[in-house]
Amino acid sequence: MHWTMAMNDRTTGWLTPALHAQVREFMLHAFVRYDLVCPTYCLMPDHLHLLWLGVAPKSNQRLAAAFFRKQVNELLQPHKLQKQAYDHVLRESERERGAFQSTAFYILENPVRAGLVAHAQDYAYSGNVVPGYPSLDVWDNDYWDKFWKLYEVLRKRNP
Template sequence: MVPDSQSSGERQRPISSKAHLPRLAPETYRGHAFVHWTLTLEARATGWLSPIFHHTWQNILLHACARYHLICPCFTLMPDHMHLLWAGTATTSDQRLAIEFLRKHLVTALAPASWQKQAHDHVLRESEREHGAFATIAHYILENPVRAGLVARWPGYAYNGCCVTGYPELDPRQDDYWLRFWRVYNYLVQP
């Protein structure tokens, strides 16, 4: 059962620079959890986002998804932060370990920029996992470059996509993407 308060950011209180954001119980991030992650760079550093970094991101993301039994229905890389949505496909999925893996393996590609101490997370409630509500969250992620004034429409942004291991042809820009995504997700999910 997923607790009511899902976002570590919702429970924030003033913290010192050495403290960590409060996290939900570890089991909340395991199994078939759906989590919206935001990874921010220290001092909102820019200058690291490039086609080469995007390629490295996709490679490390693919390894994280395969290793921790996850799929990423969408991600967006912004000039000073990143958003990704992960869904567990097995009872052995562990998103906290996966986000540590992802951050660790991207450190070199980000240099000289560095990560903020912690990634921000929002574990989706059951009601947010329903197709319509889920699509709203996914579109929020994909629309980030539009809200920032980087592009007029999100499909024109070069640094967004998805990662579903074994399905390289999937792309959120496709008209039938969500129908295909849910079909693949239901096929991949292990009880």
């Protein structure tokens, strides 16, 4: 699922390296609780893009998003996320590897389209979160091969 979570009143000024680290930690906790991974995310100055993928039949993105949003809103005070997140459930055709990776690259290119950086790799507030694999890096040349292998391993652990 591709989640977009906007700041209330499109507030800016809250995005810092420390907050980025906390958001990653909140994602990690949500993913362990609800059996998810995040192959790609991008924190923009006034909104967040999160591409989440379930790794078990019991994965629950809505509960994970509610948990994540509660944690983030407590951290952001006095700022907060808009009451309603936008979720795009990926159609079957969008879940195929090539199409899925295109969605991921689209998310990662947001800072370039916004004029924040010349190259997506230079943006400090994007990446991936796969619990148990801290060295997995979305910018590595072999990332997608590694990611899909890990995804299959994780799915087999959670029949």
